[in-house]
Amino acid sequence: MENYTMEGRTYRYYGQEAPLYPFGYGLSYTTFRYQDLVLSPPVLPVCANLSVSVVLENTGLQDSEEVVQLYLRWEQSSVPVPRWQLVAFRRVAVLAGREAKLSFQVLAEQRAVWAQDWRLEPGTFTLFAGGQQPGQKTRAPSEVLSARFSVTGTARPLREC
Numbered sequence: 001m002e003n004y005t006m007e008g009r010t011y012r013y014y015g016q017e018a019p020l021y022p023f024g025y026g027l028s029y030t031t032f033r034y035q036d037l038v039l040s041p042p043v044l045p046v047c048a049n050l051s052v053s054v055v056l057e058n059t060g061l062q063d064s065e066e067v068v069q070l071y072l073r074w075e076q077s078s079v080p081v082p083r084w085q086l087v088a089f090r091r092v093a094v095l096a097g098r099e100a101k102l103s104f105q106v107l108a109e110q111r112a113v114w115a116q117d118w119r120l121e122p123g124t125f126t127l128f129a130g131g132q133q134p135g136q137k138t139r140a141p142s143e144v145l146s147a148r149f150s151v152t153g154t155a156r157p158l159r160e161c
Helices: none
Strands: 032-040 042-046 048-058 066-074 085-094 099-106 119-121 123-130 142-151
Touching: 032 123, 032 142, 048 066, 048 085, 048 123, 066 099, 085 099
Parallel strands: 042 142
Antiparallel strands: 032 048, 048 099, 066 085, 066 123, 123 142
């Protein structure tokens, strides 16, 4: 095999066609609402990590668990990249009528792209937080919040950070 590209071979690279049963597909015993997605700092140096917080509220009548998922999208990249990349997830139990504030770290290495070696590039990125993939259609109602952040500086190999 000489062509190792994943384009057209996995759902992350299919383009606009969504997979039939994507990660996070399923039903829930209750409903959740996501709010207050905060990215800190909103502009960061190329080698810096991103802090993320989001509030998850159980708006239903049943105590339940939710798998909170964070996805990253490169808005422009020098090489082909997935539509979005899962960068963090956490299963959290929330009592009915209560909310939980969750904190995550998105490491600089999770923004790296492969261009003969792992590289970090400046640019604009979108981070998605929710109980499913961005744009996913499910039978259980769920929302996905999004926020943009920028990376400044010059492109450099990951090993130099």
